[in-house]
Amino acid sequence: MDKKTKKFLSYYKPYLGLFIADMFFSLLASVVSLIYPMIVRHITNNILLRYDISEAVPIIVKLLFAMLGLAAVEFISTFFTSYKGHIMGAKIEYDMRNEIFEHFQKLSFKFYDEQKTGQLMSRITNDLFDVTELCHHGPEDIIISTIKFVGAFIILIRINLPLTLIVFAFLPLMFIFAVFMRGKMRRAFRRNRERIADINAQIEDNLSGIRVVKSFANESVEMQKFKEGNLKFVDSKKNSYWNMASFHSGLTLFTALINIAVIAGGGLFIANNIINVGDLLTFLLYINLLVDPVKKLINFTEQFQNGMSGFSRFYEILEIEPDIVDKPDAIELKDIKGEIEFKNVSFKYNEESGDVFKNINLKVEAGEYIALVGSSGVGKTTMCSLIPRFYEVSDGVITIDGIDIRDVKLKSLRKNIGIVQQDVYLFAGTVMDNIRYGKADATDEEVIQAAKNANAHDFIMELPNGYYTDIGQRGVKLSGGQKQRISIARVFLKNPPILIFDEATSALDNESEKVVQDSLEKLAKNRTTIVIAHRLSTIKNAKRIIVLTEDGIKETGTHDELLALNGIYAGLYKLAYGDEE
Template sequence: MNKPLFRHIKKLLWQYKWKYITGAFFLLLTDIFQLISPKLIGWGVDYLNKGTLTFKSLLLVFIALLLLAILTAIFRFFWRMQILATARRLEAQIREKYFTHLQTLSLNFFNYKKTGELMALATNDLGAVREMFAFGIVMLLDTIFLGTLSIFFLLSISPKLTLYIAIPLPLITLTITFFGKITHRRFRLVQDSFAKLTDKAEETIAGIRVVKAYVQEEAELKKFVERAQDLLNKNINLVKAWGFMFPTIELLAGFSVLFVFLFGGLEVIRGNISLGDFIAFNSYLGLLIWPMNALGWVVNNFQRGKASLERINEVLDEVPDIKDSPNSIKRERLEGYITFKNVYFKYPKSTKWVFEDISLEVKPGKFLGITGPVGSGKTSLVSLIPRLFDIQKGEILIDDIPIKNLSLYYLRKNIGFVPQDSFLFSDTIANNIRFAKPDLSDEEIYKLIKLVALEEDLKEFPDGINTIVGERGVTLSGGQKQRIAIARALAINPPILILDDALSAVDSKTEKQILENLLELRQDKALIIIAQRLSVIQEADEIIVLKDGKIIERGDHNKLMRLRGFYAELFEQQKIESELEREEDELLS
């Protein structure tokens, strides 16, 4: 069953209905004024042909034509402002709706939808939709108004000649229908190809450091050129369809002119119509040729807009996997008591369990450390707390409330989350820190910078906290990015603070300083830290070791060392490595 094309924007279209109605009215007036001119010219020619045209009559015709030209220009301006400006407003609102919807979608959607494709929808596709509601509407109305009124005036001059014009019309209709389907299909392929090209460009630019590091500029250029060539080929196929459609329509419309010239000339010779009427008839025919040709443009424009809107609708049709439950609880401040009860979890579209039967708790003021081999599910575990993913079995509670019953907004406002990839925006250090709390003062920012041991680094930045960090924080080291990300999380003073291996890029001295500060702050916070470097979680109240989706060891540092299991073995290994590095540094110094 085909879904309505305008299902996501019908409210917006209804909102602008009067703009389009008044625009259509001004367009109708413009067409009427255009159509009066040939009648006046024909009247003047007849009087001239009879030798009865006076200077006064000529002056009246001149003034009337001038007035009509001025009125046509004025109303043409009005319909442009009503229709074309409204299409721009409509485009802006669709783009806002699209962007807003993207932010509601669950993380899993972005795992399989490429960034470049989503960008193409918000730019190239939306441009095609705008054109459909701008010149597409104009040409459609103009075709209807100008075509209908031209035929009315043509019939008033000579019904017989008007019939000759109608001969090619069925062929024009068939041509438009045939090429319209081809245009729709080929334009969709063009948009798909453009999305792939955009995605490749975005990916290469984002990973330019890796490209340069591995000297792969030529290889990346080759891949880009391949996609650019594919886009070119698909555009050429589309142009071929247009190339056949428009000349065919113009040729068929041209037959009307030939018929009128031949048979209309005979009518003048026979005295059935006057020379003025013949000239006026040809002028109206010239005006009618435009609607005939415009039909092709209308179909082309609407097929392009339809194909693009269908692609945008596919994203707007997406329903978030994770959303608020009916009557969700809106609690401004949580205490931060976290409980996992027999939790089972696997990713959407996967059959393998990431966790099986996980139970744990973290009380406010306590510090939970998490470690384990690569791929053991550490990140997945902490991602369940802010409901970035939902569990399949068991229950996760905060303050004895199932998190599925908590409002997503308030749940996440109470969690400071620092992921492995410390993403920074292309903005100042200060604005990155105050991202979740825009009213944060500079004084508060400096306190946070002290907490994350960034004071010394700050002295090296040209503009201090107002230094622009570049896209994704490209001008900073990994450790600096991590510390700014931690400061951003601390800025909201959350009752739950989660650091996912967020100290991996800092040196041992800085690590120790930051941990001391965090442990002082944890008095009213549930602190969860994932770490591969065990010195980071050595002071934790409880440490859990994950492996193959299960907790294989748990306890504080001393207890785990006595177990002589995975944790103890890893700790001893890291201790030896640390001593060797210290001895090497002493030798070098």
């Protein structure tokens, strides 16, 4: 048994009792369905021939009550398998969805840099729905089909062997037909999964950027792109529906041929006194019980391909090992002062790409306020992303208070670092929820105090429901400056000893920038702070300014020192502000 199959079967383990009960009632329903034709045979061959009408009626009435009892048993069995079986499937889906979502949380930025959100969403929704259908119906269909098929086969042999052999002459052809179509079905459903995932990705991309679409009046362009993707999905569906139509029409043809063969053969056998009318009637009733399992097995093939293609895509994600994990002996980072040091640090995104930067040597003292500047693309944000280990260094070491960050538990490391970014992400929900994201167990009073520290309290109180105002998806109901102050309040609440401001004011107007800058300065007090900024006016007061180029750190000093040096920083400053100085 391969690793993937073991993984699939492992999801049944917590629900083994429910699974066994489901299989038991499936078995019971199958057995009951095999009894009905035997009762019909008994009535036609024995009771009606051996007894007169006055004697036959009471016996038939008793048999009818027996059949009603069997119908009640079948009803209960079918209800249990349909209800409890689906519940089991839903619970397995719940476990799978939890597992893949948890796994998503473990994967680093490197993974998400190469993925489309819609594709990942498809793996956690559409794919798992088909997997859970397979988990429930798969074993159930197999056991029902097996019992009905084997039971009907044995009974038919006992009724009439030659007629049974005529029926079974068709069955190998049916199975060859199913095997022939299996490969096509697998490829077709795999393509469907990929196409619907592409559509999800396109929808997510469009809706996330709907303001850009409308600002450029490009609705028709987006519609055309969507139509192309949607048409590819229809084409892939056509292929899968062709296979499905071939399956079902082929099955219908085989069923008709079997019935024709039985009627023709049975008629000849009756004429030659080999079989009586009651046995032929029973035979025809069992034909449906024989064909039904074949139909279920063929449907199972379709379901299996659908479910396993979904599980394969699900398993592909689980097989991706997180590239940034805790060491077995990783330690907690406690009572840190905030000294950060880069020692010969180099970084590249993958083996094929070149170095973003190399041989970075930088020491930031505890409580020091430094600024990181340089032209776009030199790796300022990437360099800061190495500190909380969003990416792993390719070479060299980064330490906090002399401790290699790779020796520290990730959660502990990141709890001690606060990040305020240019592109603020606020979750759908209330202002209170978003600020409390910085500290899940914070009281309302602590949240309000954090907002006051971030100069956000006044504008929050002016909102329709104050701290309980719903701000919409990604905070669309707030201005850029308001969103930024909420994100700063979130970091105030977190209260970390190390701060990273990643171009936190570059997208704001001058008035908003001043308010946010005041909040940032207040937040940075007595904390180790690294500021990345395009607007050089925001970092004049930094204790040190580090100038980063593609070749590493080229200049270090205060604002005045670097202007006097008349080097790269002076050139950047003059380019931005001319000769104002």
